[in-house]
Structure formats: structure tokens, C-alpha cells
């Protein structure tokens with residue numbers, strides 16, 4: 049089967065500044081890839097290009113099938129109830145039933161008629177995931193979706209995302225700066241530095257993964273990010 053994400057020789061510049069350079073990337077159907085890198089290295093730019101939000105590029109960036117994206121901020125419309133946020137734009141007659149099913153999947157079965165502003169950060173992010181899922185995406189793009197959440201909610205979200213991915217099996221590209229998050233969730237980790245992919249790690253740990261099981265590989269990934277765990281404060 050063709051790769052749902054195929055990037056070849058991609059280059060992106062803002063004015064004179066090159067922010068992505070010579071990027072090659074194939075993501076297989078159902079594969080979970082994490083894109084890891086320091087702030088400003090070009091992660092969100094790559095995701096925006098894949099989402100079709102930025103077409104001024106050189107090289108090739110092809111995404112096939114249905115694409116959904118979830119951002120760090122849930123971006124819900126405050127004047128629409130939760131279920132309407134989820135079903136918005138769906139070209140299907142039974143929008144409410146579809147939204148209710150998705151809310152059950154993200155463990156918010158009683159929130160269909162809530163207003164977005166009454167939700168906690170973690171709840172709003174789960175609604176955002178439900179909205180992404182009802183489109184039954186072949187490709188799910190996640191731009192630091194847990195970045196604004198507290199540590200405990202983040203952990204719960206990791207389990208939820210892994211669970212949803214196992215059930216729906218979209219190809220996923222997750223942008224994060226959290227090494228543990230990448231190790232817990234991804235089949236493959238790409239390290240981006242100043243617009244180039246400088247390292248690739250295959251994560252062959254069995255699922256569901258536990259924090260303790262990722263410790264050894266974390267040291268190697270951190271080294272590629274220029275962090276020596278022996279000396280880091």
C-alpha cells in the first residue's frame with residue numbers, strides 16, 4: 049500500500065531564512081511517528097505543510113486520504129455545544145450520534161451538551177481528539193496536543209491516544225519536545241535540528257508501554273538532542 053505521507057527533498061524558507069532543508073519522510077499506513085526537536089527547529093512548519101496550510105515549498109510533500117489535525121490549543125468554538133463542535137463540517141446526517149460515540153471513546157460520555165468554556169484543559173483536548181477522530185482520518189497530525197496540560201492529565205492522554213490509535217490505526221505524526229512522550233507512543237522517532245532530520249530511532253518496545261521501559265532508549269535520544277543525562281541538571 050502507498051505511504052499516506054510522502055515527503056521528498058522538501059525545503060521551506062521564510063524570506064532568506066531556511067527553516068526546513070532537504071527533508072525526506074515516508075510514513076507507512078498505521079505507523080506512529082514522533083517528530084522531536086528543540087523549540088524553533090521547524091516541527092510545526094513541517095506539520096502545517098503536511099496539513100496543506102502552507103503550500104509555498106520546494107520539493108514534494110504528499111499526503112493521501114483523509115487528514116485530521118489537533119493543535120496544542122483545542123480551538124473549540126465557544127458558541128457551539130461540545131457535540132456540535134465535534135460534528136461540525138461532517139457531511140453525514142447522524143452527526144449527533146457520531147459525536148456521542150466519539151465522546152464515549154475519549155471517555156467523556158456525559159459532555160455532549162456542555163459548552164466548551166465549562167471544560168477543563170484536558171477535557172477540551174479530549175473533545176479536540178474526538179473531533180479529529182470522527183473524520184476517520186488516514187493521517188492524524190498532532191501538534192503538541194498535550195503541551196498545555198498538567199503532568200497527570202498528560203499521562204492519561206498518552207494512554208488514551210495509544211488506545212485510540214490501536215483501535216483506529218491512522219498514520220500519526222506527533223510533534224513534541226517531550227522525549228518520554230515520543231518513546232511511549234511512537235514506532236519511530238525523528239530528531240529534527242535546525243530544519244534537518246539528524247537522527248532516526250526505531251522504538252521496538254512492546255505495547256502498552258510503561259515509563260520504566262523507555263529509560264534506556266531515552267538516554268540515546270537525549271544525546272541526539274545534545275543533552276548528556278549524566279551532567280544535565
Ligand SMILES: Nc1ncnc2c1ncn2[C@@H]1O[C@H](COP(=O)(O)OP(=O)(O)OP(=O)(O)O)[C@@H](O)[C@H]1O
Nearest residue numbers: 062063067085086087088089090091092093094225
Ligand atoms: N510565518 C512565519 N514567518 C516567518 N518565520 C516563521 C514563520 N513561521 C515560523 N517561522 C520561523 O520558523 C522557525 C521554525 O518555526 P516552527 O514553528 O516550525 O518551530 P517549532 O519547532 O515548531 O517550535 P516550537 O517547538 O517552539 O513550537 C522559527 O524560527 C520561526 O520563527
